[in-house]
Amino acid sequence: MKYLCSAVVLTITGCADGSDAPKSAGTNAATPATTPAERRYARDPYPSTYRAYPGVPTVVRNVTILDGEGGRIDQGAALFADGKIVAVGASVDAPAGATVIDGTGKYLTPGIIDIHSHLGDYPSPAVRALSDGNEATGPVTADVWAEHSVWPQDPGFGRALANGGVTTLQILPGSANLFGGRSVVLKNVYARTTQAMKFPGAPYGLKMACGENPKRVYGGKGREPSTRMGNIAVDRQTWAKAQAYDRKWTKYEKDGGDAPDRDIGMDTLRGVLDGEILVQNHCYRADEMANVIDMSKEFGYHVTAFHHAVEAYKIADLLKQNGVCAAVWADWYGFKMESFDGIGENLALLQKAGTCAMIHSDDENGIQRLNQEVAKVLSSARHAGIAISDAVAWEWLSYNPAKALGIADRTGSLKPGKMADIVLWNGYPFSVYTRPEKVWVDGALLYDANDPKRRPVSDFELGLPGAGDVK
Amino acid sequence: MKALLLGVAALVALPAPIVAQTVAITGGTVAIGDGSAPIANGTVVFRDGRIVAAGQGVAVPAGARVIDARGKWVAAGLVAGFSDLGLLDANGVEESNDTSARTSPFAAGIDIAPAINPAAVMIGNERLGGVTRAIVTPSTGGSIFAGQGAVIDLGNDPDPVTRPRAFQFVELGEDGAQAAGGSRPAAYAMLRDAFAQAQDFRRNPASFGGREKDSLLKRGDATALLDVLDGKTRLLVHAERASDIRSVLTLKKDYPGIDPVLIGAAEGWMVARDIAAARVPVIAGALADLPAKFEMLAATESNVGRMEAAGVTVALSTVGANTAPGDHVVRQYAGNLVAISKIPGSSGLDWGHAFATISSGPAEAIGMGGEIGSLRPGRRADVVLWDGDPLELSSAPVAIYIDGREQPMTSRQTMLRDRYSTPSEGDLPKAYER
Numbered sequence: 001m002k003y004l005c006s007a008v009v010l011t012i013t014g015c016a017d018g019s020d021a022p023k024s025a026g027t028n029a030a031t032p033a034t035t036p037a038e039r040r041y042a043r044d045p046y047p048s049t050y051r052a053y054p055g056v057p058t059v060v061r062n063v064t065i066l067d068g069e070g071g072r073i074d075q076g077a078a079l080f081a082d083g084k085i086v087a088v089g090a091s092v093d094a095p096a097g098a099t100v101i102d103g104t105g106k107y108l109t110p111g112i113i114d115i116h117s118h119l120g121d122y123p124s125p126a127v128r129a130l131s132d133g134n135e136a137t138g139p140v141t142a143d144v145w146a147e148h149s150v151w152p153q154d155p156g157f158g159r160a161l162a163n164g165g166v167t168t169l170q171i172l173p174g175s176a177n178l179f180g181g182r183s184v185v186l187k188n189v190y191a192r193t194t195q196a197m198k199f200p201g202a203p204y205g206l207k208m209a210c211g212e213n214p215k216r217v218y219g220g221k222g223r224e225p226s227t228r229m230g231n232i233a234v235d236r237q238t239w240a241k242a243q244a245y246d247r248k249w250t251k252y253e254k255d256g257g258d259a260p261d262r263d264i265g266m267d268t269l270r271g272v273l274d275g276e277i278l279v280q281n282h283c284y285r286a287d288e289m290a291n292v293i294d295m296s297k298e299f300g301y302h303v304t305a306f307h308h309a310v311e312a313y314k315i316a317d318l319l320k321q322n323g324v325c326a327a328v329w330a331d332w333y334g335f336k337m338e339s340f341d342g343i344g345e346n347l348a349l350l351q352k353a354g355t356c357a358m359i360h361s362d363d364e365n366g367i368q369r370l371n372q373e374v375a376k377v378l379s380s381a382r383h384a385g386i387a388i389s390d391a392v393a394w395e396w397l398s399y400n401p402a403k404a405l406g407i408a409d410r411t412g413s414l415k416p417g418k419m420a421d422i423v424l425w426n427g428y429p430f431s432v433y434t435r436p437e438k439v440w441v442d443g444a445l446l447y448d449a450n451d452p453k454r455r456p457v458s459d460f461e462l463g464l465p466g467a468g469d470v471k
Numbered sequence: 472m473k474a475l476l477l478g479v480a481a482l483v484a485l486p487a488p489i490v491a492q493t494v495a496i497t498g499g500t501v502a503i504g505d506g507s508a509p510i511a512n513g514t515v516v517f518r519d520g521r522i523v524a525a526g527q528g529v530a531v532p533a534g535a536r537v538i539d540a541r542g543k544w545v546a547a548g549l550v551a552g553f554s555d556l557g558l559l560d561a562n563g564v565e566e567s568n569d570t571s572a573r574t575s576p577f578a579a580g581i582d583i584a585p586a587i588n589p590a591a592v593m594i595g596n597e598r599l600g601g602v603t604r605a606i607v608t609p610s611t612g613g614s615i616f617a618g619q620g621a622v623i624d625l626g627n628d629p630d631p632v633t634r635p636r637a638f639q640f641v642e643l644g645e646d647g648a649q650a651a652g653g654s655r656p657a658a659y660a661m662l663r664d665a666f667a668q669a670q671d672f673r674r675n676p677a678s679f680g681g682r683e684k685d686s687l688l689k690r691g692d693a694t695a696l697l698d699v700l701d702g703k704t705r706l707l708v709h710a711e712r713a714s715d716i717r718s719v720l721t722l723k724k725d726y727p728g729i730d731p732v733l734i735g736a737a738e739g740w741m742v743a744r745d746i747a748a749a750r751v752p753v754i755a756g757a758l759a760d761l762p763a764k765f766e767m768l769a770a771t772e773s774n775v776g777r778m779e780a781a782g783v784t785v786a787l788s789t790v791g792a793n794t795a796p797g798d799h800v801v802r803q804y805a806g807n808l809v810a811i812s813k814i815p816g817s818s819g820l821d822w823g824h825a826f827a828t829i830s831s832g833p834a835e836a837i838g839m840g841g842e843i844g845s846l847r848p849g850r851r852a853d854v855v856l857w858d859g860d861p862l863e864l865s866s867a868p869v870a871i872y873i874d875g876r877e878q879p880m881t882s883r884q885t886m887l888r889d890r891y892s893t894p895s896e897g898d899l900p901k902a903y904e905r
Contacts, residue, residue: 125762125764125765126764155761163760212563313891316894329795333797333884334560334562334592334596334797335561335794336561337563342884343888349888349892349894365760366793368758372803372864375865376803379865382865384888430865432803432810432862433809435810435811435814449814460762461762464768466768466769469769469773470814471761
C-alpha cells in the first residue's frame, strides 16, 4: 500500500489533490451582469484550433449498445459519418462504401469523459521540470490557466485513449490553492499545440479546493490559510473582491468612462459570478461541502461539481437539493485524514438518492481503467442491495461528466448529431477481462488494437526504449 | 537450502491458538493459487489451521464441518506483495505513520515487527477485499536501506506477525540515488561500504564502533546486514531500469551469499533472460505502463507476461502504484493481465498464472511458498470463499478463513455504508445509528 519513496497520494499533485445542465450562476448576484458578449476584453484569447481528423462512414452491427443516457440496445447497430453520429437503433442503413464492423460479442459506448485529470500539467515523466500543476506561491491564483501548463506530448494521453477509451478530459490545476485557476477541456487527440487539443466551445472551469491541502501548504509557510476557517475566510474575502470587480466592470461596460484596471484572476471569478465559468471544487468532507454550498449562495455563484467528494454519500440529499454534482473515485480511502471515511458504495448511494454523480480519475493510471472503476461500484452496489443497470452506470462515464462540463449537447452519448466519440469494446465493458478494441474521436479512428499504426507515440517517447510497444 | 529454511522457521512467531476443527468446503470452483487452472466442483479440507487437501476427488473426512460452495469459488487468500498494512492508520497522517523514519540514525537494523498494529482499520477493510497475508515493507529514510520487513496475517486477532525480519529492503534506482545523497554511484558506494563494515563487525565486534554519533553503520544495522550477506534474510531491491537490474544481478558475484528479490522492475522484460538465469524472483509493479520516471521509459503492461514467459518467478504488488483503493486492488491488476492476453502483440497471463501472481507468487518470492500463498497441503489455511471469479470485478468474498479461523464479514466501511444507506437523519442523529 504505498508509493515508493515520497510520492504519497496526498501530494497535492493530482491526488491530494454536477443538476443536469450546469446551472447558470449569478441568479442572486447583487448586480445585474452584462452579457458576456458585451465584455470589453477578449474572453477567448487562446482559441481552440482543434480540427477533427478525417474518418470514413462506419456502421457497427450486431453489437450491444449502451448509449450513455441510460439506454441499451441488444443486437443493435450504429452509423456514424462526417464526424457525427447519424443513427443508432436495432438496425441502421449502411450507406454505399461504408465500413461495416461486426460487433458480435462486443459493446459500443460513448467515449469516456474524465472530468478530473492532470495529464499534461503533471505529465510523465514526473520530473520537477515538468511539474506544472500547482502555482503554489499563493492561496489565490485564479489568474493561472491550466492550458498554459499542458504539455501536449504527455505519453499519458495516448494510454488514456488506447487502454481507457477516453475521448474527452478536463485538465485542472492542482489543489494546493483555494482558487487554483482555470481548467481546460481537451479532446484526447495528440497535437503540436494545446490549442489544437482544446474542445471547441467548451466552457472554462474554475478549480477550487477546500480542506487539508490549502491549509497545509500555506500553514506550512506560516501564512493564511492554516486552518479550515482560514480557508473559508480567504475564499469569502476573494469573492467579495470579485463582486466589486464585477460591479466596476459592469458599470463601465454599460455606462462607459475610464476603463477599470484589468485583473486577470478577477476576470475568471467574474466569469464564475456571471455563470459562464463552471466551478469544479475539490472537497472531501461532507461538512466542508455544506460550507461551500452556503458560501456559493452568499456570493451568488453555483458549484457545478464537488470533486473527490469522498463523503458525498453522507449528504447525497443536500447535494441533490442544491443541484450540485459529485465526481468521485470508486473506492479510494484512508490515504489522508479527510479520506478516512471513504467507502466503495459512495457513487452507488449518490445514484440511489438521485444525485448527479460520476466517476473521475485524478490519476494517470486510473484514467486507463475508468470502466473498471465503475464496474467496482456496480459490484459494491449489488452487494449492498442497490440495483443499478449497466446502461445507467454508463452515464457516470460519459453523459454526466459531459453535463458537468457544459458539453452534453455535443458529446457524452450516442445520439444522432453528436460528435462520433465512440469506443468499441472487445467484450462486456464492466468486466476486468475487457479492453477497448477501437476508439473514434469525431469519427476518426485513432486507436485500433489490431493495427499497430493506430497506436499513438508522443514526441517524448519517440526513439526512447519501448517506443511503439504495446502499453 | 533446507537447513536455511529450518533456521528461518525457528524465528517464526508462535502461532495463535487454533480451532481444532476439520472444515471441508465442497462443490466450489477451487483456485489453488499455484499457477494451476481453476478446478470445477472441487473440495478444500483444512484442519488445525493448515490445508489438508484441495482439488477434485478429495474425500470429506468424517466429522468435518461441511460448507456448501456450489456456485462459488474457493481460493487461496490473496497475498499483498508490497504493503504497509499495520504500519499506519492513514497514509497522510504523519502521526499515525510508521513506514519510514527520516531522521533516525538507524537503517538496516530497523525491524518493523513490533510496530505492526493488527487493529489498524485498513487491515479489517482489506481483509474484506480477500487479502489474508501481506509482505509489509518499511520505506527508506536517511539511507538506501529501509530496514527489515515482516510477513503478517490480516486475521482478526492480536497476533499479526507470521515472520518478523523476513527480509531487508534496499533502494538501488532513482530513489536509492536520492537516499544516498544524489547519485546511483553514491548508492552503490553506500551499499558496498555498509557490507564491508558489517564484515568488519563480524571479524572483530569489540573494535567495531557503531555507537559514535557520526558512525555510518550502527551495530544493529551491521547485524541485520550480516543476515543479508549470509542469505538468512532475502534482500528486496527496488530497481526499475534495465541497466539497474543488470547491476543488481552482478552483485551476486561479489556477495555470493545474498539472495536478492527485485521489486518493481518496470523494464524487467528487457533483461528477462538474465533475471531468469540468475533465478531472482520479481515482485513487479503490475500495470505500470507509463514512463513515470526516466528509469521506467520502457514500462508496459506486458512486462509481467514477458518475464514469466522467459522463466522468471513473478508476483504482483502495488509498488509504484497509487494504492488509495487499498491492497486488494491487486486482484484487479491480475485480472488485467488476463485481459491483455487477448490483445494482439501484448503478453499477459492465463488465469491460473495470473492468480498465482497474487497468491503463491509473492510467497515464493520471499521464500515462504511452503508456508503461505496456496491451498497446497500443509500451507496455512488462508481460504476465501468468493461469490464468483476472484479476479472479476463483480465478485466479492462471502467467507474468509485465516489460519483456518473464520473472519468477521463486517468492517468500518460496511458500518459507514449502512449508517448512510439513507443520508437523512431519523428520530435521532446519525451518531446513534449503529
